[in-house]
Amino acid sequence: MSTNVFTTISRLATCLALLLFVAFLFAAALPAQQPPQKAATAAIPVEAAKQPNPVKSSPESLTRAKKWWTIDCAMCHGTNGNGKTDMATDMKFKLADFTDPASLKDRTDGELFYIIKNGYQNMPAEGPRIKPEENWDLVNYVRSLAKPKSEPEQKP
Numbered sequence: 001m002s003t004n005v006f007t008t009i010s011r012l013a014t015c016l017a018l019l020l021f022v023a024f025l026f027a028a029a030l031p032a033q034q035p036p037q038k039a040a041t042a043a044i045p046v047e048a049a050k051q052p053n054p055v056k057s058s059p060e061s062l063t064r065a066k067k068w069w070t071i072d073c074a075m076c077h078g079t080n081g082n083g084k085t086d087m088a089t090d091m092k093f094k095l096a097d098f099t100d101p102a103s104l105k106d107r108t109d110g111e112l113f114y115i116i117k118n119g120y121q122n123m124p125a126e127g128p129r130i131k132p133e134e135n136w137d138l139v140n141y142v143r144s145l146a147k148p149k150s151e152p153e154q155k156p
């Protein structure tokens, strides 16, 4: 009888030790397993940032983009891209002034493509609403907003 009691106790002890160990493992793993951030705020993958723009910035490309810009972007970024809109004020968005050439100078076309496609912070994603070429058109368009009026940088 007493042997059985000992066996039971020893089994219980083993179980307890095992539980503690598992609990310890969980505790150790937790900090590394923070809930995933909103995909939109995650860093832009290097591969995406390096992607070259396959669509030339032409009047055709900019005309195609203007349609989407007017429907999907201007409400926040403004028709001319300066970001001074009621929407931005109401939502307390801090928007870059795209008419200032400095505003996007550190962004690659690939990054802009990624931001437009996947969204960015409070900016909604275009996602599959537009075709990839149209997404590149928008990259060209955003760049064209900063073009100094006097000397056009991009090819006509």
Ligand code: HEC
Residues within 6 Å of the ligand: 068, 069, 072, 073, 074, 075, 076, 077, 093, 094, 095, 096, 103, 104, 107, 112, 115, 116, 120, 121, 122, 123, 124, 126, 138, 142
């Ligand atoms: C609901 C408002 C909203 C709409 C609509 C919107 N954006 Fe944005 N956009 C934002 C916000 C907010 C940011 C992030 C600003 C920040 O915090 O830096 C942003 C950031 C950007 C950036 C990155 C700027 C940077 O600092 O690198 C680009 C480029 C951009 N938007 C282009 C577009 C284009 C193109 C469209 C239309 C397809 C669009 N946005 C539609 C709100 C919007």
